[in-house]
Amino acid sequence: MTKELETKGAAIQGADAGKYELSEEQKAHQQERILKQVAKELQLPLTKVKASVSLLDEGNTIPFIARYRKEMTGELDETQLRDIEERLQYLRNLEDRKLEVIRLIDEQGKLTDELRVAIEQAVKLQEVEDLYRPYRQKRKTRASVAKERGLEPLAIWIMTQPRQGSLEQEAAKYMDEDKQVHTSEDAVQGAMDIIAENLADDAKIRAWVRKYTQDQGIIATEAKDSEQESVYEMYYSYQEPVRKLPPHRTLAINRGEREEVLKVRLEVPAERIHDYIAKQIVKGESIVKSTLLLVIEDAYKRLIAPSIEREVRGELTEKAEEHAIRIFAENLRNLLLQAPIKGQVVLGVDPAFRTGCKLAIVDETGKMLYIDVVYPTPPNNKVAEAEAKVKAAIEKYGVQLIVIGNGTASRETEQFIADLIAKLKGRGLRYLIVNEAGASVYSASKLAQEEFPKLDVAERSAISIARRLQDPLAELVKIEPKAIGVGQYQHDVAQKHLDESLKAVVESAVNHVGVDLNTASPSLLSYVSGINGTIAKNIVKYREENGKFKDRKQLQKVPRLGAKTFEQCVGFMRISEGVSPLDNTPIHPESYEVVDRLFRELRLELDQLGSKGLKDKLQHADAEALATKLNVGVPTLRDILDSLQKPGRDPREELPLPIFRTDVLQIEDLTPGMQLQGTVRNVIDFGAFVDIGIKNDGLVHISQLSDTFVKHPMDVVSVGDTVTAWVLNVDLKKGRVGLTMKNPNKKQ
Incomplete structure (x- = not known):
């Protein structure tokens, strides 16, 4: 429901919105509650969450916080910080939506203390929307027409479930030619429509039916034309429980339905649902019991089932999209960080x-x-x-x-x-x-x-x-991330969410490596912490007009690059032949004074940077003891010591190089059992595609990745990995090669 929440988390509007706004004390209490919820969900200490949120609210970027504020966050990594940011935004938007719903119901004069408390205590958007559903402005429905015809009192009478009397006689009182209630049957039907809609809007009933559908529902697919050849043939007659449907199958089914190749339905045992609803509203024997049972069947079939099916399939899709984006993001990161x-x-x-x-x-x-x-x-x-x-x-x-x-x-x-x-x-x-x-x-x-x-x-x-x-990173940042082609169903997911996620991956990769301030393109610079497209162009323009940067401090002269931006970006900028050798390290200028004290303590000189003697001395330094002496945090000092040992180091240089070839391998040359070296091109839910030097990449199915159980291919391989594989099977007609990473010659 994240995307829906983003659109509904709007600020409270209206002339009298002030009466729904929170006092400072209430805001502080709400913030505390949200932070506790985030800490509980992510299983993180509350102190770390509070510190991280404080830094985020001050406008600090995640790469900057992860690298240069480790003491404050307790060394949370970028993934944990992004999780905090995402949940924080969700819960803040949820609180905004709660206030909005309370206002909308109150304006109708229907807000009770009990309802207000229920809304305030909801922890998911779906709960809030279920509570708001009966009060939402609806288009014309059978129930609204019945209410216009004055049949609501009859519906209320039926719900009293009288044990004596006649429903037909009671209904006859509401016959009115002017209101088009011609017979007692018309009156009863109208009252039934009103009750059915009330049942469909009941938050408790909807929550139970939704959970039951998720637990017991079955996704069933069939072909619109079983004679048509397509990539969806495995789904021409297919069933799988909702709770077991994997993300990639959800997206495949959605695409097949969208392309009008598949028909999709959600099958649920209706009798159990009828029984549950009956237990909630039928109070025993009465003259209207059979009528109420008919209402229950109608309410479920006509109103509840279609709505819950949309919600359940929507939730399946959202989870599948989040999973697909996560896979794409991981593949993209590994591709960007391949060795130059x-x-x-x-x-x-x-x-x-x-x-x-x-x-x-x-x-x-x-x-x-x-x-x-x-x-x-x-x-x-x-x-x-x-x-x-x-x-x-x-x-x-x-x-x-x-x-x-x-x-x-x-x-x-x-x-x-x-x-x-x-x-x-x-x-x-x-x-x-x-x-x-x-x-x-x-x-x-x-x-x-x-x-x-x-x-x-x-x-x-x-x-x-x-x-x-x-330089894969420097070149690939010029391309829209989703066009790079290491995803799975990337065109089927929410593009806004995909773009945001992939941008975060590129930002993380760029800041992990750092950029050469004197050669970086505007595209590369724009991903540096705190830098936007305009400032990136200004940096390049300043460089062209004034020559190479000699000192990181010169960045402060770049137009529109203010103090906050300088603080966020400068540690990720490198100058290889500048005034200070420290400008070619990830050490932030705010720590240069710490380096100065460190060198005095260890009796070292800055011009020794890069020498074996300095490296050896720093390797054996006691970080904890030095941190106490220098009055600096241990994580920061550890990073400083590491950076000083490897000035100008590119972290990608430690990764394996790609496989270079001198001759062509044809698919016809392959035979089962043949051993090959290959490079992983893409990792997806059901395996990995490996470039073995033929036209099409070979597929290592998840079952062939290891001799032990593999939960997900990413637990074993990553994009860019060099792997040894053996040919399992060859399909010359389709140009497909099956590979295994299980050594067939290994003794069992």
Whole structure:
């Protein structure tokens, strides 16, 4: 219900809204209650939650809090801080909604003390909405029409459940030609409609039916046309309990229904629900018992069941979307943090058939050196001419690596490059296929046009492909995160929530690595803690007008970069050849004075930074004893000691490099049992796709990831991992390869 709550958590409106506003004392009590709820839900100490919320409310970013305010939060990590932020926002919006509902009911003159307390004590939006439902303004219904015809007193009489008298005679009193109540049957039906709507609006009944539906309901799907071939064939006659339906199946079923391939229904044993409602309202034998039982069946079938089905399926979808976004976010983070290939001249190739393969050579810094196009693939097949061009460019610019995008004509282009490498033996050339998802999005963007105004879209794409190898993070931040292609059903989820989540992942990755203040693009800078797009452009403009930054303090001269922004961003900025060696570390300037005292205590000099002697001395330093002497927190001092031992270190350098190849592997070359090295391209709920050097990635099903039980593939593999796999099966017709990571040669 998070998305719904965001829209309903509006501020209280109206001329007399003041009477519903909370006093300062009430606000403080509400805040305390919310913080306790967050701490309880997340199983965190209340003191840590309070400190974190205080920092967030002051405008501090999560990367800044996680890195530079560890003493205050008790070293909570970014994930825990984001969980706190999300729950805090939900519960604050929930409180706003409660006040709004109380106001709306009170304005109708129907607010009782009991109802107010029930609303105030609700802990979920659904509870608040159930309580508000009877008072919500409705469109014209059968019950509202019956009320207009004056039949509400008859409905009240029926609910008294008299043991004597005649329902027909009582109903006859309400016959009125002017009100279109022509017969006693018309009057009874109208009264039944009123009672049915009241039952459908009853919060207790709805809560029970909802829970029962979630526990006992079955999602059933069937094909609209069973003869039609589609990717949804496993759902053409399918059933699964609601409580067991996994997220990826929920989204697959939703998509099949949306594309009008599947019909979906929620099946629930209605008799048990009828019995429960009857126990709530039927008080024993009466002259209206049979009528009430009919009302119960009608209320459930016509009003409650369709509504609860929408709610239950909506909740399934929301949970599935949250799960899919979480998977996408984790994959994206691992992709962004892949090891950069530094110090290499790279040839990027954007493959194609008719329009030819675009070539781009970039130097060690990513600067474009060469652009061209060759036509070695069908229908042109100008192989000899392409070979001559590419060979000349390789020799002229000293190319060491070749990167090929995995789009159309990728494998034909790969064969051409592999053949060329074989003819250039001794040069040590290697190639790699990279996922080019999003490259076309970037190359057609305004950003790419500004960066390379004289190049066409495909030429820009070739440069992007080359740079992805040199620095995946710096290049991929130029692309809308959801276009990068490591998700699962990313087009089926709430796009606003997806964008927010993925932006947080990119922000986290960028700040984890840090950015070079003198080379970073506006795209990269805009993800630094506290920096927005405008300030990022201002930083680059200042750099262009005044030359390279020599000192982090110079950031304070950048237009619109105020004191708070400086505090948030400066620790994540790096200057490699600046005035102070500390500017090339993650140490925040606010701690430079601590470093000064530390060096005096250990009798070290700043110019020793990077030396083995200094590293050895810092490694053996007693952080806790020093922290007491220097009057600084232990977590902060630990981070300082770590940063001083590895100045200028890129945390990604510790990760494994991708697999480079020199020859082509065809699917026809594969046989069951063959051992291969591969790179994990995508991790999803039911397994992992691994690039083993053929056209399509092979799939390692979750059951083949390990000899032990695997709850989720992400517990075993991550995007970018280099893995050993064995061929399980090959489907030449569909171009599919099944892999296993269980060693078939291992003795059981």
